[in-house]
Amino acid sequence: MNDNLSDTLLQQIRSCTNLxxxxxxxxxxxxxxxxxxxxxxxQGIVLKILAEKDGLTxxxxxxxxxxxxxxxxxxxxxxxxxxxxxxxQNENDKRVINVxxxxxxxxxxxxxxxxxxxxxxxxxxxxxxxDKTQLSELLNKLILSMEDVxxxxxxxxxxxxxxxxxxxPDMDSEGFSHHDLMGRRRxxxxxxxxxxxx
Numbered sequence: 001m002n003d004n005l006s007d008t009l010l011q012q013i014r015s016c017t018n019l020x021x022x023x024x025x026x027x028x029x030x031x032x033x034x035x036x037x038x039x040x041x042x043q044g045i046v047l048k049i050l051a052e053k054d055g056l057t058x059x060x061x062x063x064x065x066x067x068x069x070x071x072x073x074x075x076x077x078x079x080x081x082x083x084x085x086x087x088x089q090n091e092n093d094k095r096v097i098n099v100x101x102x103x104x105x106x107x108x109x110x111x112x113x114x115x116x117x118x119x120x121x122x123x124x125x126x127x128x129x130x131d132k133t134q135l136s137e138l139l140n141k142l143i144l145s146m147e148d149v150x151x152x153x154x155x156x157x158x159x160x161x162x163x164x165x166x167x168x169p170d171m172d173s174e175g176f177s178h179h180d181l182m183g184r185r186r187x188x189x190x191x192x193x194x195x196x197x198x
Contacts, residue, residue: 047109
């Protein structure tokens with residue numbers, strides 16, 4: 001691999017990383033907006049707890065959240081009213097009430113609490129399983145290579161402050177340009193390059 005191709009690859013990875021952060025933020029915001037119309041943050045936490053271990057008693061949920069039983073009671077009533085949970089009398093002790101997620105509640109928990117897995121699947125829709133496996137293996141090799149370089153660099157800077165741009169000296173030079181995800185050259189003077197990654 002020549003130097004120009006290595007530089008292109010580095011910029012593609014930086015662009016990809018930047019896009020991942022933006023996509024996570026935008027998709028989580030959009031999905032959470034819909035969920036928050038009917039479910040607040042505290043109710044969302046209750047859903048997450050039940051998704052991890054369904055059928056907990058209200059006392060057990062109260063201990064996990066470290067809140068008053070009356071406060072939890074209000075949360076459960078709201079969730080039950082909207083069809084996200086159901087309360088059932090314990091078969092062994094009629095005084096105990098267990099709380100279970102409904103199918104509707106389980107679906108909402110996935111959207112409200114854990115959107116990343118579903119989002120990642122949509123982002124990688126253009127890759128086959130073989131492509132994803134190959135890419136994962138290549139990225140693992142790259143990570144090991146970069147960790148090795150970092151380890152060697154840190155040995156020399158362990159007792160000193162690392163100057164800005166030391167790892168990428170060319171990134172502070174005038175007229176710097178980089179490549180986007182399609183390999184096209186972009187950028188310009190130093191200030192323009194920095195603005196592109198804010």
